[in-house]
Amino acid sequence: MNLSLEWMLQLSIILPMLATLAIVATGRNPNLREAVTISTCLMLFYCVINLYQGIIKGEEISVFWWELLPGLQVSFAIEPLGMLFALIASFLWLITTIYAIGYMRNHNEVNQTRFYACFAIAISAVMGIAFSANLFTLFIFYEVLTLSTYPLVTHAGTEDAKKGGRIYLGILLSTSIVFLLLAIVSTWFVTGTLDFKPGGVFDPNVDKAVASVILLLFIFGIGKAAIMPFHRWLPAAMVAPTPVSSLLHAVAVVKAGVFTVLKVCVFIFGLDLLSVLPTTQFLLYLAGASVLLASIVAIRQDNLKARLAYSTISQLGYVTIGALLATSSGVIGSSMHIAMHAFGKITLFFCAGAILVAAHKSKISEMRGLGWQMPITMAAFFIASLSIIGVPPAGGTWSKWFLLMGTIETEQWALMMVLMISSLLNIAYLLPIPIRAFFPNLLANNEPGKEQALPTFQIQEAPLPSLIAICVTTLGCLILFIYPQPLYELSTAILEYPGLAHGK
Amino acid sequence: MLTHLPILQVIVPLLAAPLCIFLRRPPLVWLFTLIVSSLAFVISILLLQQVMASGTIVYELGGWDAPWGIEYRIDALNAFLLLIITAISTVVLLAAQTSISKEIPKEKHMLFYTLYLLSLTGMLGIVATGDAFNVFVFLEISSLSAYALIALGKDRRALWASFQYLIMGTIGATFILIGIGLMYQMTGTLNMEDLSTRLPEVAQTRTVFVSFAFVIVGICLKLALFPLHLWLPNAYTYAPSIVTAFFAATATKVAIYLLIRFSFSVFGLSFSFTTLPLQILFMVLGLSGIFVASIAAIYQTNIKTLFAYSSIAQIGYMIVGFSVSTVTGLTATLLHVFNHALMKGALFLALGAVMYRIGSVQLSQFQGLGRQMPLTMAAIVIGGLSLIGVPLTVGFVSKWYLLMALIEQGWWPVAVLIVLGSLLAVVYVWRLVEIAYFKPQLVGKESVKEAPLSFLIPIWILVMANIYFGIDTRLSVQVAQAAAQSLFGVSP
Numbered sequence: 001m002n003l004s005l006e007w008m009l010q011l012s013i014i015l016p017m018l019a020t021l022a023i024v025a026t027g028r029n030p031n032l033r034e035a036v037t038i039s040t041c042l043m044l045f046y047c048v049i050n051l052y053q054g055i056i057k058g059e060e061i062s063v064f065w066w067e068l069l070p071g072l073q074v075s076f077a078i079e080p081l082g083m084l085f086a087l088i089a090s091f092l093w094l095i096t097t098i099y100a101i102g103y104m105r106n107h108n109e110v111n112q113t114r115f116y117a118c119f120a121i122a123i124s125a126v127m128g129i130a131f132s133a134n135l136f137t138l139f140i141f142y143e144v145l146t147l148s149t150y151p152l153v154t155h156a157g158t159e160d161a162k163k164g165g166r167i168y169l170g171i172l173l174s175t176s177i178v179f180l181l182l183a184i185v186s187t188w189f190v191t192g193t194l195d196f197k198p199g200g201v202f203d204p205n206v207d208k209a210v211a212s213v214i215l216l217l218f219i220f221g222i223g224k225a226a227i228m229p230f231h232r233w234l235p236a237a238m239v240a241p242t243p244v245s246s247l248l249h250a251v252a253v254v255k256a257g258v259f260t261v262l263k264v265c266v267f268i269f270g271l272d273l274l275s276v277l278p279t280t281q282f283l284l285y286l287a288g289a290s291v292l293l294a295s296i297v298a299i300r301q302d303n304l305k306a307r308l309a310y311s312t313i314s315q316l317g318y319v320t321i322g323a324l325l326a327t328s329s330g331v332i333g334s335s336m337h338i339a340m341h342a343f344g345k346i347t348l349f350f351c352a353g354a355i356l357v358a359a360h361k362s363k364i365s366e367m368r369g370l371g372w373q374m375p376i377t378m379a380a381f382f383i384a385s386l387s388i389i390g391v392p393p394a395g396g397t398w399s400k401w402f403l404l405m406g407t408i409e410t411e412q413w414a415l416m417m418v419l420m421i422s423s424l425l426n427i428a429y430l431l432p433i434p435i436r437a438f439f440p441n442l443l444a445n446n447e448p449g450k451e452q453a454l455p456t457f458q459i460q461e462a463p464l465p466s467l468i469a470i471c472v473t474t475l476g477c478l479i480l481f482i483y484p485q486p487l488y489e490l491s492t493a494i495l496e497y498p499g500l501a502h503g504k
Numbered sequence: 505m506l507t508h509l510p511i512l513q514v515i516v517p518l519l520a521a522p523l524c525i526f527l528r529r530p531p532l533v534w535l536f537t538l539i540v541s542s543l544a545f546v547i548s549i550l551l552l553q554q555v556m557a558s559g560t561i562v563y564e565l566g567g568w569d570a571p572w573g574i575e576y577r578i579d580a581l582n583a584f585l586l587l588i589i590t591a592i593s594t595v596v597l598l599a600a601q602t603s604i605s606k607e608i609p610k611e612k613h614m615l616f617y618t619l620y621l622l623s624l625t626g627m628l629g630i631v632a633t634g635d636a637f638n639v640f641v642f643l644e645i646s647s648l649s650a651y652a653l654i655a656l657g658k659d660r661r662a663l664w665a666s667f668q669y670l671i672m673g674t675i676g677a678t679f680i681l682i683g684i685g686l687m688y689q690m691t692g693t694l695n696m697e698d699l700s701t702r703l704p705e706v707a708q709t710r711t712v713f714v715s716f717a718f719v720i721v722g723i724c725l726k727l728a729l730f731p732l733h734l735w736l737p738n739a740y741t742y743a744p745s746i747v748t749a750f751f752a753a754t755a756t757k758v759a760i761y762l763l764i765r766f767s768f769s770v771f772g773l774s775f776s777f778t779t780l781p782l783q784i785l786f787m788v789l790g791l792s793g794i795f796v797a798s799i800a801a802i803y804q805t806n807i808k809t810l811f812a813y814s815s816i817a818q819i820g821y822m823i824v825g826f827s828v829s830t831v832t833g834l835t836a837t838l839l840h841v842f843n844h845a846l847m848k849g850a851l852f853l854a855l856g857a858v859m860y861r862i863g864s865v866q867l868s869q870f871q872g873l874g875r876q877m878p879l880t881m882a883a884i885v886i887g888g889l890s891l892i893g894v895p896l897t898v899g900f901v902s903k904w905y906l907l908m909a910l911i912e913q914g915w916w917p918v919a920v921l922i923v924l925g926s927l928l929a930v931v932y933v934w935r936l937v938e939i940a941y942f943k944p945q946l947v948g949k950e951s952v953k954e955a956p957l958s959f960l961i962p963i964w965i966l967v968m969a970n971i972y973f974g975i976d977t978r979l980s981v982q983v984a985q986a987a988a989q990s991l992f993g994v995s996p
Contacts, residue, residue, distance in 0.1 A: 069904065069977055140895040147894070154942070162942045166934070173930055177893070178923045185907045185919075 005054045005061045008047040009076055009131055012086065015044050016124035020117045027113035034101050037116050041094040044123070048090045055083050055493075062133060072194065074140065077133035079196070080493035081266070081335055085259050086130040088342050092251050092473070093123050099350055099469035100243035106357050106463045109241055115155060119244075121148040126252045129259065135184050135194040135268065138260060142180075142224070145256055146172045152244045153237045160239050167236035172223045175230050180221025186214050187268065196263060200270020211269070212279040218264050219283050224257025225320055226313045228290040235309040242353025245305060250312055250345035255338050258319035262334055265323040266494065275326040275410075284324050288418040291317035295425035302363050304352045307429060308345065311388065314422060315341045318403055321415060325406040328495050333402030335491040340395040340480060344387035347473040348430075351381040354462030354470060364433055371437035374461050378437045380474040385430035387477040390423055395480025398488070506550070510563040510576040513547045513586060514629045514642075516540060521621035530613035534601040537617040541597050541624065545590040552583040556986065562634075570634070571695035577634030581987035584838065585631045585761050588845050592753040593624050596849060598962040600746045603856045606863075607658050607744045616656060620750070622649040627758045636684045636770070637694045639762065643680065643726070646758070647673045650751065654743040665738035672725055672735040679722030686715030687770075699770050707775050716780065719766050727759035729823060730793030733816045740812035745856030748808060752815055753849035757841045760822055764834070768991045777829045786827035791921055793820030798928035802935070807858075807865045810932055811851055814891060817925065818844045821906060824922065828909045831988045836905035838984035843890070843898035846973065850966035851887040854880050857955035857963060870936060872945025876952045879960055881940050883967045888933035890970045893926050897974040901981070 019040035062077035128141030154165035298310035322334030371378040387394030407416040626646020655666035767776040801813035825837035890897035
């Protein structure tokens, strides 16, 4: 194929949309339907890889679609941060689809066609967010993402699912309509443009009070970043089937949130302006509180998915902190953390789903000794936990390193403490799960009789497609530790964009 | 022929109305009405093209010079409204025959079409004419036929609703007449153009103040502006579905037009907004309308009533835009007039389809309809999203302009209230969505099928328009802006 990069960009948004139609059309034949999904994933990934190579060569790729209102364009341009996000999302979509085939069929889920169709729309929206050239385009796809994932969250159709969906849609839609839209309109009014520009669009002499308020509106408006107090939707959305939770709520939706935060901080405000705004400090502490509180809540959860959900909230706080620190290390750490956390968390969710399918367990207290029944899954869980905690040999090490550097550079000692304590808390809520799974007697209460209560386990792993997916993402965690260069280069390239004053 | 377009716009449906009675056979009458309405639609397109190309069209009725004779004046504002009314009327008519076959006894079908055309004539006349008294005449034509149309409803409560509307509407019309009479007393003219030059000379007299008050209150009654909205929910609920769809999309828009025409053109901007405190008054009324009506909508169990209250809330948005009294504010109002016609047309037609299949539009009856009538329910969801103002639907476009207008003036608190108001729309739309998609179908309703094509086609034309004009806003924004600018005397 000899397509221009501009076409590749458009295809990466249009392909999943078209796939939706094909999925609905082939809905009666599940194998054909999944073939459509998988081939779309592959084509999408091919496009994104091509784009990535183009970006490395330093080509400028941008596409203009149409002008919705005078001055408000729907247009796309690729910069390193968006590229990074698109790479992760498209790759993990492929893996998740493989995983989902195993999960959905073994779990006898209903309405699988709707599931795959909405999934494809959501990915299309994610690509749109990643490549959008201005806030307006981003906002459109942001809303599309919210609405297309609603049927996924409420997939089960039960009373619980309905309630979860209500919270999900309620928080995401209202924050975006009330705060984000106001923030965008005000930005448009103050600066006259919504384009993402290196160094920001605000005039350096802009009224600090106005800019501070707009920043507040942005951070609260991007509900997908799950900063407390607007985090409730994330645990609520855990009623969704596990593949949805893993891709959308560990990768696509939440990452779309923090990605938007990063974009706004770097390309709308600019790091120079951001660092002098009076509300930045307040928001930093809010994000810090979000990190700590969510970790503490996570410890108290017995439902595995709920624990992971709170862990996600806490990790998203890291990314927001990195963005708001407004230094190069902070931004590099944040963008790397988007990738690292994506791989780590998706593995954890995959494992949770595998445990549900193979062993029908969702409570952590029931998982003692499970390691002998599902050794691969639990080993993967262990490695992914290490990545989330941020210790070698897993990728999370690097991003946490840069984030800590960022706090030290800016002398935010309180935040540094928060990050350290949170890492300890991560250990406390993640590691006991694999440890108990492999050594059921080690951490058990020393009550006599409990040891005998454990049944003997036979190896009974998750379905093969799911297992493959788990292995791939686990390997990803490890590879990102050994070979983080491409990621690091992309992250630094964000800052080397012409016009950014902040050097290293 | 082309020079006579302004009068043809009004006279074609007027002459066609009595002919319906002679045709007698319902399918034939329906086809005839549809053709007449489409003809009116074509005329309005031609008019709009002419206006956008060469400016205001002035047509002297019978060749008598204004201000003695009656003058028809079509500028961008009029042409825009004419286009909306005829377009909606035509699309709605596509579904009329199917819909009324279940809601109106067969022997009354020809009467229905006669009244429909008369009502259409009235609205077109109000918009096309440049003569204040003529406005009143057409207002009565459209109102009287509207009372009768509403009374055709299957439910006996339609009679009561129609009577309520009759009382309120007549008071409104009388107020307008008194106002026009007082104007005539002070200036000796009824021509709007003439009035606008003569009124300033006597602007500081009490009579003009009183006349202004009568006209505005009268219009607000027709407009169903909170707190003068009491007639609207019942009228919309119990009228035949087609009538509701037609009126919800057009009738209040005509009243908005009158409000703009009288306060901007006839009395003039400085009189309406500087001498008199119209700004703060309408701001407060508009905002309270948005909140009171949206909250009332949340508690409705009849979906037609629910969307009727939502209409009142949407009128609130238009009024808030109007009260800003800047070009952007007025553009927002006019855009919302256009966009709201598309949303409510689609929504009420879809409700008509549900009425056709189920025979009721109670909330509980929607259980399981997401599966049984997927296309109709999808239309309601998209229409609902448009009401909320989600990007890529028309609702977003008008909200964007409204927010811009408010922020331009630095009215931050109002902007915040506006977005909060649209959250209430999320609540009432989603109540319906949850029932339709998450509840199993009712016992005994398993055989309910998707609506017939004669419904689906017009519904989806409107739904597509909701999306199309949310993406390609050139037409609506351009015309609305041109209209707003000409009202402010800014050359475009």
